[in-house]
Amino acid sequence: MKAFVNLPTENELSFTAEEYSDISEMRSLSELLGPYGMKFLSESLMWHISSQVAELKKLVVENMDILTQMRTSFDKPDQMVALFKKLSSVDSVLKRMTIIGVILSFRSLAQEALRDVLSHHIPFLVSSVEDFKDHIPRETDLKVRTRRGLTVGMTPPTYDQVIICFPMPQVAMNVYELSSAAGLPCEIDPALVVALSSQKSDNISPEEEYKIACLLMVFVAVSLPTLASNVMSQYSPAIEGHCNNIHCLAKAVNQIAAALFTIHKGSIEDRLKEFLALASSSLLKIGQESDKVATRNRESVYLLLDMIVQESPFLTMDLLESCFPYVLLRNAYHAVYKQSVASSA
Numbered sequence: 001m002k003a004f005v006n007l008p009t010e011n012e013l014s015f016t017a018e019e020y021s022d023i024s025e026m027r028s029l030s031e032l033l034g035p036y037g038m039k040f041l042s043e044s045l046m047w048h049i050s051s052q053v054a055e056l057k058k059l060v061v062e063n064m065d066i067l068t069q070m071r072t073s074f075d076k077p078d079q080m081v082a083l084f085k086k087l088s089s090v091d092s093v094l095k096r097m098t099i100i101g102v103i104l105s106f107r108s109l110a111q112e113a114l115r116d117v118l119s120h121h122i123p124f125l126v127s128s129v130e131d132f133k134d135h136i137p138r139e140t141d142l143k144v145r146t147r148r149g150l151t152v153g154m155t156p157p158t159y160d161q162v163i164i165c166f167p168m169p170q171v172a173m174n175v176y177e178l179s180s181a182a183g184l185p186c187e188i189d190p191a192l193v194v195a196l197s198s199q200k201s202d203n204i205s206p207e208e209e210y211k212i213a214c215l216l217m218v219f220v221a222v223s224l225p226t227l228a229s230n231v232m233s234q235y236s237p238a239i240e241g242h243c244n245n246i247h248c249l250a251k252a253v254n255q256i257a258a259a260l261f262t263i264h265k266g267s268i269e270d271r272l273k274e275f276l277a278l279a280s281s282s283l284l285k286i287g288q289e290s291d292k293v294a295t296r297n298r299e300s301v302y303l304l305l306d307m308i309v310q311e312s313p314f315l316t317m318d319l320l321e322s323c324f325p326y327v328l329l330r331n332a333y334h335a336v337y338k339q340s341v342a343s344s345a
Contacts, residue, residue, distance in 0.1 A: 004020075004021040029110070039191075046191045050198065053196060059088075062088060063089070064211075067087075070222055071214070071215065074281045093220060097256075101250070105248050108251070111185065133175055173188070173193065189259060214274075216256075217257060217274065221278035228294065233300050234336075237340045250308045253308055273319065277323050299336050
């Protein structure tokens, strides 16, 4: 199931996507390119994502005043509806985020293939890297370097020891960089952090950059309901995804948030909680819509919330349950599977 696939269309493509992107092909690509080649491939993909994020930031700046009001008004339905109508480039934001998600999905396939190949060739080294990643020190800000080696802890130094302070995020990023080179998935993508860090502008203060990052998440959250009116937003149980790739938004939202708020030293968890609250509030409103065209794929879009939480190392189902009733998700899954059976009959 892990591959890009062609959807049946009138104009058949001259190639079959799954023949080039299934797990065996991706492993072969990893064998051919090796770890350095795959790292270069990742950096190339990150460049494309970086250019999309730059455009997204421009759209946020255009709508900054409206988004700032929406950020604090999610519990005022009438005001949110009025403000949403003033937003511009909503479709463009969703399309660009979906493109980012597709690129990240391809990279995820490539990374998984690299991990499989390296596990076959150098299993002991890969297991050591996994051990590093699973035991990133989180509780101490001090590392003690001795002449005999490096020990982690708060032991008082003797004459031959030197206390060196390492900011913990930097320690984590170094381990993530090592893990990523071995194809291991990371909570925060180091390649994405590096790519987005290069966008910092001298003309914009760090506080303004942080605000733009926050409002980007707000923009995506309040825009999700518009996907329900798109006929291609239908969820297909056969391929476990939406026909227009919006299921890739789950990966895009989580990884872009993790990278941006690592760069700006914000709380990833708090910003994703805010995103979930805004997205839930916005999607619950379409449950009250009477326009059948605007809500034709409402259930399929509801599933995005579940996908975002399942994809995230920072969010939990308990948190989702607190702002979006699980019974709606259960009914949504039931509806899309029932619709799929009816359409295939």
